[in-house]
Amino acid sequence: MVYHDYQGLKLSALGLGAMRLPVIDGDESRIDESETEKLIGYAMEQGINYYDTAWGYHGGHSEAVVGKILSRYPRDSYYLSTKFPGYDLANMEKVEEIFEAQLKRCGVDYFDFYFFHNVSEPNIDAYLDKKYGIFAYLSKQKELGRIRHLGFSAHGGKKVLRRFLAAYGEHMEFGMLQVNYLDWTFQEAKEKIELLSEYNVPVWVMEPLRGGRLANLPREQAEKLRNLRPEESVPAWAFRFLQSIPQVKMTLSGMSNFQQLRENIATYQTHRPLNDREMQTLLGVAQDMLKNKILPCTGCKYCLNYCSRGLDIPMLLGLYNEHTFTEGGWLAGMVLESVPEDKHPSACIGCKRCEEVCPQQIKISEALADFTEKLK
Structure with missing residues (x-):
């Protein structure tokens, strides 16, 4: 397993996201605990030490299931992250209530990593509004050791990111963005990473395969990649792309079955960033995917x-x-x-x-x- 140094920690470069765990009869609120236990057990054996959940995942059941399974391992053998659910404005006045409930749900005394969840256009004003006391409360929990590292995730545009970072950037220890080779220009991921770099904020990655879309490419596009790296699978290219970005310290993947887990762990046994030719070919594949499917607006205004x-x-x-x-x-x-x-x-x-x-x-x-x- 590839590891990254982070503030004295050795973080597995690949983390297990708990938003897409195995479920029973297709019901997202009914997590298959037996299968999830096997997945986490295998991940632990293979060196994954970072596990990410959230208040709302799987209808509110993800935190409890992940916490229950991880409780069978020594607390210092894994890093657990969860998030304040600010995507719902009704939660803004409940930061203390929710945080205390999350500790109980997960069965822990502290969170290794804690997020402002989904900083975006609808909630940026509330996140910045001191009357809710969200930043003050979470900062206090960090002082008390109940949060070891504080950061944020964001689906918002650059304007939102700038506002959030202008207010809290010096206190943020990581920022999670949707980064993959398709969204490098499509969702301005490159520019967002550069913005985080201005504040020396390391990057956590979500949606490395864009919900699975980058795991299976049309034959013509897949062939372009095979010609350069015959031994590399199509999904592996998405991870090699992220290995090519120095700011990326953690890549979260929602691996819901053993095939995905095994393949992704196999990829992260090595660090093999792309060379210039490979990078340009991959970005060309992304443009091919977008061609004729999106309008060519250049933002000239x-x-x-x-x-x-x-x-x-x-x-x-x-x-x-x-x-x-x-x-x-x-x-x-x-x-x-x-x-x-x-x-x-x-x-x-x-x-x-x-x-x-x-x-x-x-x-x-x-x-x-x-x-x-x-x-x-």
């Missing part, structure tokens, strides 16, 4: 001065691209929660003035109408 409704068209097209490529998902809806309704895609009246100045000749009005339908 020429359209902004011509929208009679004052819509942030580049932002909306970016969300449309994400929603279309992912074939749904929750990200677009989450971001739009923080946008006034009269600035939603449905507010477009189809005047097409923006299209007259679009260098990419995008049919913006049609895209926003389609976005509106997709969101219903």
Whole structure:
């Protein structure tokens, strides 16, 4: 197992995420404890020492199951992380209540790593609002040793990240981002990592395989990779990409069966970052995947001065691209929660003035109408 040095700790470069554990009869709230115990047992044997859960995973049952299974091992043989569920604004006044409940759920006296969960457009104002006392409370728990390391996860855009880091960056010991070779430019992962680097915040990675999408590529794209590394599996390329980014200290993968677990552990027996040719080929594969599936908006913002409704068209097209490529998902809806309704895609009246100045000749009005339908 590859390990990274982190503040005197030896962290396995691969961590086990507990958001996609084995379940019974397809019911996400019914974790198969027997199978999960076997998975964690094998992971421990093979050197994985980082386990990540959260308040809301598996209908609120993930923390209890993971904590129960890990309690069978010496407390100093693993690192446990969980998160404050700020994705739900109703929780903002409950930081102490939730934190105490999490310790009991997991059966521990402290968390090795604790997150502000999902810093994003809908909750950034609340996270920064001192009346809730979230940062003050969590900082106090760190002083008391009940949190060993404090950080955050984020699905928000760069503006949100800048606000959060401007307020708390000097106190953040890690930041978790959605990073993979598809999102390197598509979701601006490269620029987000650079932003964290300005505050010397190491990077934790979620969605390394983008929900499994990067585990199986079309034959033509997979062949490009095989020609360069015949011995490497398609999923392994996603992890080798992350091994090529110096800021990445932890990669979390939600391995829900033994095949995934064995293959990923086998990959992390070695550290084999990509060379320049391999990196460019892989990023080319990402562009091939996006080609003809997303609109070629470059964010030039020429359209902004011509929208009679004052819509942030580049932002909306970016969300449309994400929603279309992912074939749904929750990200677009989450971001739009923080946008006034009269600035939603449905507010477009189809005047097409923006299209007259679009260098990419995008049919913006049609895209926003389609976005509106997709969101219903």
